[in-house]
Amino acid sequence: MHAGLEQYLAVSFALFALGLLGVIMRRNLLVIYMSLELMLNAANLALVAFSRFKDNLNGQILVFFIITVAAAEVSVGLALIVALYRRRQSAHVEDLTSMKL
Amino acid sequence: MGISDILFYVFAAMTLSCAALVIANPFSRNPVTSAMFLVLTIVSMAGLFVLLHAFFLAAVQILVYAGAVIVLFLFVIMLLDLKAEARRKIKFYGLAAGVISVGAIVAIFARNLRSTPLHALASPTAQGGTTALGLLLFRQYVLPFEVISVLLLVAMVGVILLSRKDSK
Incomplete structure (x- = not known):
């Protein structure tokens, strides 16, 4: 089958679904972060595919900004995880229940 | 079916299988394994970017994600001693909630993909070289x-x- 826009969008949707499944299913903060990266990458793939098939380079500029913001987000998030681990000795969401009633 | 179509299916299968191994690896719960499969996912996605003629973004993807983000992940994983985490099991209700919500969102995606006429704009034209993007x-x-x-x-x-x- 010819690889057109629909095939690229299907891959992007499947990647997004896998990332969402990881965020909901896994209980380790680091793996949850990696699943978030998968979801961002799925959005990037959809943007690049639309940009290629609609002949509009603005989508690729948006992907460039998304990659930059994702790098900043990962650095801040990992610093938060390290600070949390120092205080609680755990990077597992089920151990972080101090805001529970 | 040309060579680029075959390469698309190869890279797409690699991306999706490696992404599945990132979130649930049947052999190892170790976060380092997840990070390594995330590298493979990123690299095969860069291959998809090249197939879409987004050469600059493919290079940036490998440099920033595989070169910086994953290294940061590995540093933090090795900084936090996560041996106890590796033995924890996936909870059943977590899996059930995940499958239900992801199934719902995939159903919405599939319905929209089928009902949208995409053939009208199915002629690949844009070239994402460094010059065009830089300008x-x-x-x-x-x-x-x-x-x-x-x-x-x-x-x-x-x-x-x-x-x-x-x-x-």
């Missing part, structure tokens, strides 16, 4: 470019502040 970035998008550099500076200061030893 666009430094002419039309020069203000967002500067703002994003300030964002990176803020993130750097925040990370240094957060990871100090005695942050009261």
Whole structure:
């Protein structure tokens, strides 16, 4: 089958679904972060595919900004995880229940 | 079916299978394994970007994600001693909630994909070389470019502040 826009969008949707499944299913903060990266990458793939098939380079500029913001987000998030681990000795969401009633 | 179509299916299968191994590896719960499969996912996605003629973004994807983000992940994984985490099992209700919500969102995606007429714009034309993107970035998008550099500076200061030893 010819690889057109629909095939690229299907891959992007499947990647997004896998990332969402990881965020909901896994209980380790680091793996949850990696699943978030998968979801961002799925959005990037959809943007690049639309940009290629609609002949509009603005989508690729948006992907460039998304990659930059994702790098900043990962650095801040990992610093938060390290600070949390120092205080609680755990990077597992089920151990972080101090805001529970 | 040309060579680019075959390459598309190869890279798509590699991306999706490696992404599945990132979130649930049947052989190992170790976060290091997840990070390594995330590298494979990123690299095969860069292959998909090349197939879409987005050469600059493919290079940036490998440099920034595989070169910086994954290294940061590995540093943090090795900084935190996560041996106890590796033995924890996936909870059943977590899996059930995940499958239900992901099934719902996939159903919405599939329905929209089938009902949208995409054939009208199915002629690949755009070329994402460095020259075209650079001209666009430094002419039309020069203000967002500067703002994003300030964002990176803020993130750097925040990370240094957060990871100090005695942050009261």
